[in-house]
Amino acid sequence: MFAIKTMSIRLAHKPRFLSALSKRWKTFTSLFLSSFAIVLLVTACVADPSQVQNASPGASTAAGGSADSITVYTALEDDQIKEYLASFQAKYPDIKVNIVRDSTGVITAKLLAEKDNPQADVVWGTAASSLLVADQQGMLEPYAPAGLDKVSEKLRDDRNPPHWVGIDAWMSAFCVNTAELKEKNLPMPKSWADLTKPEYKNQIVMSNPASSGTGFLSVSAMLQMKGEQDGWKYLDGLHQNVAQYMHSGSRPCKAAGAGEYPIGISFDYRAVKQKNDGEPIEPVFPTEGSGWDIEANALVKKTTIKPAAKTFLDWAISEDVSKKYAENFAVTAIKTDVPIPKGYPADPLKQLAKNDFNWAASNRDRILEEWTKRYDTKSAPKEG
Amino acid sequence: MTVTTPKFPTPNPLFPKRQQVVTREDWLMRILLGLGTLWLLVGVVLPLFPMIGRSFFDPNGNWIGLANYVKYLTTPSLVSAFFNSFFIGAMSMMIAVGLAFLYAYALTRTQMPGKLAFRVLGMLPLYIPPLAHAIGLIYLFGNKGLVTTGFLGVFPKWDIGLYGPVGIIIGEVLYCFPQALVIMITALSLTDARLYEAAEVLGSTPLKTFFTVTLPSVKYGLISALFVCFTLAFTDFGVPKVVGGNFNVLATDIYKQVIGQQNFSMGATVSVFLLVPTVIAFVVDRIIQRRQTALVSAKAVPLQPKSHPPLDWLMFGFCALVAGFTIAVLLVIIFASLVKVWPYDLTLGFKNYDFSTVGGGGYRAFWNSIRMSFYTAIVGTVAVFMGAYLVEKGRGMKWLRSANYFLSTLPLALPGLVLGLSYVFFFNNKIWWIPFTKIAIYNPFNGIYGTMAILVLCNVIHFYTVCFLTANTALKQIDPEFEAVSASMRVPFYKTFWRVTVPLSLPAILEIGIYYFVNAMITISAIVFLYPPSLPLAAVAIVNMDDAGDIAAAAAMSTLVVLTSIGVRILYWLFTRGLQQRSQAWLQR
Numbered sequence: 001m002f003a004i005k006t007m008s009i010r011l012a013h014k015p016r017f018l019s020a021l022s023k024r025w026k027t028f029t030s031l032f033l034s035s036f037a038i039v040l041l042v043t044a045c046v047a048d049p050s051q052v053q054n055a056s057p058g059a060s061t062a063a064g065g066s067a068d069s070i071t072v073y074t075a076l077e078d079d080q081i082k083e084y085l086a087s088f089q090a091k092y093p094d095i096k097v098n099i100v101r102d103s104t105g106v107i108t109a110k111l112l113a114e115k116d117n118p119q120a121d122v123v124w125g126t127a128a129s130s131l132l133v134a135d136q137q138g139m140l141e142p143y144a145p146a147g148l149d150k151v152s153e154k155l156r157d158d159r160n161p162p163h164w165v166g167i168d169a170w171m172s173a174f175c176v177n178t179a180e181l182k183e184k185n186l187p188m189p190k191s192w193a194d195l196t197k198p199e200y201k202n203q204i205v206m207s208n209p210a211s212s213g214t215g216f217l218s219v220s221a222m223l224q225m226k227g228e229q230d231g232w233k234y235l236d237g238l239h240q241n242v243a244q245y246m247h248s249g250s251r252p253c254k255a256a257g258a259g260e261y262p263i264g265i266s267f268d269y270r271a272v273k274q275k276n277d278g279e280p281i282e283p284v285f286p287t288e289g290s291g292w293d294i295e296a297n298a299l300v301k302k303t304t305i306k307p308a309a310k311t312f313l314d315w316a317i318s319e320d321v322s323k324k325y326a327e328n329f330a331v332t333a334i335k336t337d338v339p340i341p342k343g344y345p346a347d348p349l350k351q352l353a354k355n356d357f358n359w360a361a362s363n364r365d366r367i368l369e370e371w372t373k374r375y376d377t378k379s380a381p382k383e384g
Numbered sequence: 385m386t387v388t389t390p391k392f393p394t395p396n397p398l399f400p401k402r403q404q405v406v407t408r409e410d411w412l413m414r415i416l417l418g419l420g421t422l423w424l425l426v427g428v429v430l431p432l433f434p435m436i437g438r439s440f441f442d443p444n445g446n447w448i449g450l451a452n453y454v455k456y457l458t459t460p461s462l463v464s465a466f467f468n469s470f471f472i473g474a475m476s477m478m479i480a481v482g483l484a485f486l487y488a489y490a491l492t493r494t495q496m497p498g499k500l501a502f503r504v505l506g507m508l509p510l511y512i513p514p515l516a517h518a519i520g521l522i523y524l525f526g527n528k529g530l531v532t533t534g535f536l537g538v539f540p541k542w543d544i545g546l547y548g549p550v551g552i553i554i555g556e557v558l559y560c561f562p563q564a565l566v567i568m569i570t571a572l573s574l575t576d577a578r579l580y581e582a583a584e585v586l587g588s589t590p591l592k593t594f595f596t597v598t599l600p601s602v603k604y605g606l607i608s609a610l611f612v613c614f615t616l617a618f619t620d621f622g623v624p625k626v627v628g629g630n631f632n633v634l635a636t637d638i639y640k641q642v643i644g645q646q647n648f649s650m651g652a653t654v655s656v657f658l659l660v661p662t663v664i665a666f667v668v669d670r671i672i673q674r675r676q677t678a679l680v681s682a683k684a685v686p687l688q689p690k691s692h693p694p695l696d697w698l699m700f701g702f703c704a705l706v707a708g709f710t711i712a713v714l715l716v717i718i719f720a721s722l723v724k725v726w727p728y729d730l731t732l733g734f735k736n737y738d739f740s741t742v743g744g745g746g747y748r749a750f751w752n753s754i755r756m757s758f759y760t761a762i763v764g765t766v767a768v769f770m771g772a773y774l775v776e777k778g779r780g781m782k783w784l785r786s787a788n789y790f791l792s793t794l795p796l797a798l799p800g801l802v803l804g805l806s807y808v809f810f811f812n813n814k815i816w817w818i819p820f821t822k823i824a825i826y827n828p829f830n831g832i833y834g835t836m837a838i839l840v841l842c843n844v845i846h847f848y849t850v851c852f853l854t855a856n857t858a859l860k861q862i863d864p865e866f867e868a869v870s871a872s873m874r875v876p877f878y879k880t881f882w883r884v885t886v887p888l889s890l891p892a893i894l895e896i897g898i899y900y901f902v903n904a905m906i907t908i909s910a911i912v913f914l915y916p917p918s919l920p921l922a923a924v925a926i927v928n929m930d931d932a933g934d935i936a937a938a939a940a941m942s943t944l945v946v947l948t949s950i951g952v953r954i955l956y957w958l959f960t961r962g963l964q965q966r967s968q969a970w971l972q973r
C-alpha cells in the first residue's frame with residue numbers, strides 16, 4: 001500500500017519536475033539574478049565614492065531629528081542623570097535631549113560600531129580611558145567648552161582645545177560585607193596588601209579586566225604603583241585568593257552586598273550607594289591608594305555638529321551641575337563648596353594613586369594579554 | 385484570485401491544458417520563493433559580510449589577513465574556551481532534549497492527569513528573561529541561596545557549586561528546555577494511530593513499539609531539537625556571563641573582546657569560531673532530514689492515548705518535578721522583586737515596582753516592548769510559515785529551496801550579540817563599498833536604522849530558525865498526497881495552502897506566534913546595540929537595572945514581563961480556542 005502511494009506521487013511529480021529542470025531552470029535562474037540586480041539598482045544608485053562621502057550631510061538628519069534635538073551617550077548612573085538634567089532642561093527648554101545610557105563598555109562599543117555614521121552628538125560622563133580609544137580612531141572633535149579654565153588640570157585632556165573634558169573622578173574601592181565578615185570571623189581588610197593574606201582565600205571577587213574598565217583600573221593601578229615586576233607578583237598573590245573574576249564593574253560589589261562573597265573589589269560610588277541603601281557594606285579605600293578614572297565629556301566628530309551639542313557641553317561643566325556631581329562624587333573637575341559625601345575619605349585627592357592615562361591606554365593590550373595568560377587560562381572554577 | 389477553468393477541447397492531447405495552469409502556478413511559487421530567499425539574504429547573510437570582514441583587520445582598520453586567527457589559536461585561554469563551549473553545548477543538549485522528550489511524551493502519549501496545566505508550565509521558562517533566570521539561580525543556589533543555606537537553616541545545607549559549568553548547564557537547560565519542548569510536542573502529536581493498532585495486533589510489547597514505532601516517527605523532530613539546543617547553549621552569553629564564574633566560553637570571550645576591550649576584529653574572529661560547529665551541526669541535520677517521509681498520510685487516524693495508570697503516574701511525578709523546578713525559579717524571582725534588601729532585610733513591599741527612581745525607561749520601556757513583540761509576532765509568523773511552506777511543499781527549484789532552508793537555519797548559529805553588531809555595521813552605513821573595487825552604492829536600507837522596523841526585523845531573524853523548524857516539522861508530517869490530489873484536481877497551490885495546510889498546521893502556527901512574542905519580550909543580546917534612544921525596551925531596562933545594582937527593580941521588571949507573556953498567552957488561548965477546535969475537529973474520533 002505504501003509503495004503504491006509513493007508511486008502515485010512520483011508519477012504526479014516527475015513530468016513537471018523534469019520539464020522545470022530542462023528549460024525553465026535556466027530562464028528562472030537568469031530571471032532571479034536579474035531581478036536581484038534590478039532591486040539593487042532601483043533602490044540604490046551606483047555612485048562615485050568621493051561624492052557619496054561629501055553628499056552625506058543632507059541625509060544625516062535621519063539620525064537625530066531637528067537641530068534642537070541632540071543625542072547624548074552616557075555611562076552615568078540612571079538616578080544621577082535625572083537629577084543632573086533637571087538644570088539643563090530648566091535653562092534650555094527648547095533643546096530636546098535623547099539620553100542613551102548603558103555601561104561604559106557597551107556605550108564605547110556602540111560608539112565605535114557606529115564610527116562610519118555616528119548617531120551620538122555628545123558623549124557625557126563616560127570613562128576617559130574609553131574616550132581615548134574613540135579618540136585614537138579619530139572620532140572626537142576637539143572643543144573647548146565655556147568655563148574650561150576652571151576645570152582641574154588633572155581632569156582634562158592636556159591638548160588645546162581638549163579632545164575630552166572631565167566632570168568628576170571615580171576610584172577603586174573594596175566593598176566589604178560586615179555581616180559576612182563577622183560570621184566568618186575575618187578581620188577587616190585595610191589595604192591591597194591585606195587582600196593577599198591566606199585567610200581571605202576564595203573570599204574575594206573582582207571584575208575581570210578584560211571585560212570591565214573597573215577591573216582594568218585596579219590592575220593598571222597596581223602595575224603603576226609597584227612597578228611592573230612587583231605589580232605582577234602582587235597580582236599573582238591576589239589571584240590565589242580571588243574566587244571569581246566577574247564580567248562587570250559593579251557586580252563584585254553587588255555580590256558582596258548580597259553576601260555571596262564577603263569582599264568585592266569595585267569602585268567608590270557603588271560601595272557608598274549600596275551602604276546608603278541599607279546593605280551591610282563598608283566601603284574601604286586601600287591605604288596604598290586607589291586606581292582611578294575620569295568621567296568625561298566629548299564632542300562627536302560628524303559632518304554636521306549641532307550648536308545645541310556645544311551648548312550641552314558648556315552646561316555639562318557649569319557650576320550648577322557640578323554641584324550635583326559633587327553630591328555623588330568626592331572628586332569633581334570644578335571646585336564646589338559642596339561637602340564631600342558621606343562614606344568617602346576626608347581627602348579624596350590624596351587617595352588617588354599615580355595614574356598615567358596615556359601609559360595605560362597604550363599598554364592596555366599588552367597588559368590584558370599578560371593578565372589573560374596568567375589568570376584566565378583556568379578552565380574550571382576553583383574549588384568552593 | 386480566480387482559477388482558470390480548463391477549456392475544451394484540448395488542442396494537443398499530448399500536452400493538455402493542465403500543463404499551462406501548473407506552469408503559471410509554478411512561476412508564482414518560484415517568484416515567492418525567490419522573494420523569500422532575497423529577504424533572508426538581506427536579513428541574514430549580507431549583514432555578516434561587514435562582520436566577517438572585520439576579522440581580517442586590526443582595530444584601526446589595517447588589513448592583517450589571518451593574524452587574528454593565528455593569535456586566537458595560539459592563546460591557550462581562548463582555545464580552552466572553545467572546548468568549554470563545546471562541553472556546555474553537548475551536556476545541555478542531552479539533558480534538555482532528554483527532559484523535553486519525556487515531558488512531551490507524557491503530554492501527548494499518556495493519560496496523565498493535569499496535562500493542560502503541565503503543558504502551560506512546561507513553557508514557563510520561555511517567558512522568563514535570561515538575566516532573571518540567572519538572578520533566580522543565584523538566589524536559589526548561590527553561596528547565600530535558599531537551597532545552599534538550607535532555606536535559611538531549616539534543611540541541611542546543599543551547595544551545588546553554582547558558579548561554573550554546573551550553573552551554566554542548569555541555566556542553559558532551563559533556557560533550551562521549552563525550545564526543545566515546542567519541537568517535541570509538534571513531532572509527537574502528529575502520528576498515525578493505525579501504526580500503533582498494527583503493532584498491538586501483531587503482539588508487539590509496549591517497549592518494542594516505543595523503539596520501533598514511536599522513536600523512528602519522531603526522529604526528525606528529535607534531531608532538530610538536538611540541533612537547536614546544542615546551538616542555543618553553545619552560543620548563549622547571558623547565562624555564562626552571570627553564573628559562569630571563571631569558566632570561559634566563546635560567547636563570554638566575544639563579550640570580553642567587544643564590550644571589555646572594544647576589539648571588534650577579535651570579537652568577529654571568535655564569532656567565526658562560534659560558527660564552525662554550528663555549521664557542522666547544520667550539515668549533519670540536513671543530511672539526516674533529507675530522508676524524512678510523511679508520517680501523517682491523508683488516511684491517517686489520530687492517536688488517542690490509552691490510560692495506563694503506573695506509567696501515567698510515573699510521568700505525572702516526572703512532570704511535576706520539572707514543572708516544580710521552573711516554578712521555584714519564577715517564585716524566587718517574584719520574591720526577590722518584593723523584598724527590600726536580599727538577604728538581610730526581607731520586608732515585603734511593592735516599592736520596587738515604582739521605576740521612577742531607577743533607569744531604563746520604566747513603564748515606557750515596558751509598553752515599547754509589548755508593541756515590538758506584537759509586531760514581531762505578526763510579521764514573523766507570516767514570514768516563517770510562508771517560508772517553510774515554500775521550502776517544504778514547493779516543487780522543483782531544489783537548489784533554491786535548499787538555499788532557502790540553509791538561510792532559514794543559519795540565524796540559529798548567530799549569537800544575538802553578533803547579529804546585533806552585524807546589523808549596526810550593515811544598516812548604519814550610508815554607503816556600501818563593494819570589496820576589491822572602487823565602487824560604492826547607497827545603502828537602500830539605511831532608513832530603517834534607529835526605528836522600530838529594524839528591531840522587528842532583527843527579532844524575526846534572530847528567532848527565525850526555531851520557528852522555521854517547528855513549521856517545517858509540522859509540514860513534513862502532512863502527507864504530500866494532499867498536494868498531489870489537489871494538483872490533480874487542478875486546485876491551485878495557494879488554495880490548498882489556505883484550505884488544507886494552514887488549518888492542519890494551526891497548532892504549530894499559533895505556537896510560532898506566541899514563541900515570537902515571548903522571545904521578543906525577553907531578548908537582550910541582539911537588541912542592546914540596536915535600540916534607538918527614543919525606544920527604551922523592558923529587557924534592556926532589566927540589564928541596565930541589574931548593572932546599576934538595582935536587582936530588586938530588575939526582578940520587578942522581569943516579573944512584569946513574565947506576567948505579560950503569560951497573560952498574552954492566556955488571552956491568545958481563549959481567543960483561538962474555538963478556531964483550533966474547529967480546524968482540529970477532524971482529529972477527534
